[in-house]
Amino acid sequence: MQAFWNEKFQTPQMIYGETPNAFIKEHVDLLVHAKRCICLGEGEGRNAVYLADLGLNVEALDASDVALAKLRKRAKEHYVAIKTRHTLLEYWQPEPIYDAVVCTYLDLAKNEQMMLFEKAVAALAPEGIFIAELFSESQIHFNSGGPKNALLLYDINAIIAWIKRLPCKVLKLSQEIVMLNEGTQHVGRASVIRIILKKNLTA
Template identity: 45%
Template sequence: MSQQEFWNSKFSRDGYLYGIKPNSFIASKVKLLKRGAKVLCLGEGEGRNAIFLAKKGFEVTAIDASDIGLKKLEQRAKEEDLSIKTICLDLNDWEAKEKYDGIVASYLHMYEEDRAKLFENINESLEPEGIFIGEFFSVNQLNFSSGGPKDEKLLYKVEDFKNHYAFCDADVKEQITILDEGKGHQGEASVIRVLLSNN
C-alpha cells in the first residue's frame, strides 16, 4: 500500500482524524519564528498546524501524500480566508528546492532507512538561522494506546536525531505527554520533541 492509499483511507472519514487544534508543542514554540516567516509543514495531513500558522500571519506551504487530507485543508483555508500552498507528495520523493525560515512536523511515519534523506532535506531547506520544530512518537509509544504506528521501524529514538544533528544546535528530549488531538490521538503518550536551529 502506498503512503497516499494509507492516509487517504484514514482521512476519507467524516470530520478530522486528529482534530483541528495544532500540535501543542509546535504551538508552544511558534514565538521563535520571525514575523511573516516562510514556514513548511511536513506530512501535514488535514492541515491543523498549517491553518494555525497561517492565522498567525506566516507564509505557509503544506506537503502531504494524501490528496484527501489536503482537500480538507484547502476547504478549511477557503472558509477562513487563508492562503496556504499545498503540495501532494510522498515525503520519500521530496527534494529540497526551496528555503524556509521554519519547518514543522508532527508524528511523521518514516521508516528508519528513509530518515537520513529526510533529515538532510530538512537541513538543506532551512534558511540560515531557520528553525525546525517537530514532535515524533518514540519507540516507547508501543507501551501506550493513544495512537501512532505499531511498527517499531516507524517509531523514533533520541539517538536518531542526536546522531544526525551532532554538529547542530539541536534540543532533543523524550518525554511523556497527554495527547488530545481528535479521535486519532488521545491519552498518555511517549514522544520525542525536537527543536533544531540551523546556525
C-alpha cells in the first residue's frame, strides 16, 4: 500500500489540488476553535495546511513518506508548522487529546474501515468533532476518481452500525451526489458519504 501511494504522489503537482476539501471548508466553523487537530490519511496536506493557516495546531498522518514530504514543503511555504506522522492507521495508537479529527477519502479495506471510526472517536477529547468525507460503494459507477475496487469503498449502513457502538452523537450522516473539483484525481459527479460526529461529554 505504501509503495502504491508513493508512486501515485511521485510528481511535483499536488494531485488532489491545493484547496481544502469543500465539505471540510463548508463546516470549518466546527473546527476553528479546536486547539489540536489531526488529519488522517492526509496525503499532500491540502486540509492540514488550510487548518494550520487558520491558527489550529495541526498534525497529519499518512502512510506515504513522499506525500508527507510534499506536505512539509507546502507548510514551509505557508509559514505554518505541521507535525507529521508517517505510519499506517492500524499502527497508530490514538490518545483522547484532539479537539478535531479530519479525514477525506481514506481508502481502506472492508475489514479495516470500522477501525477508522473507532480510532477517530478514541482520539477525540470530550465534545471533540470528527468530520469525514468518504467514497460510497455507489462510486463504483462514477468516473470521478476513487478506488475501482468495491472492497475499498464504504457502505453507509455499515457506518451507521459502527457509530451506534461509539460514544458520540451524530450531527450529520448522509450519502450524497456531489461535484468534485480536486486537482486531477477527483473531478466530476461523485457518490460520497459525509459524516460529522461529536464525542460525548462523558465517554
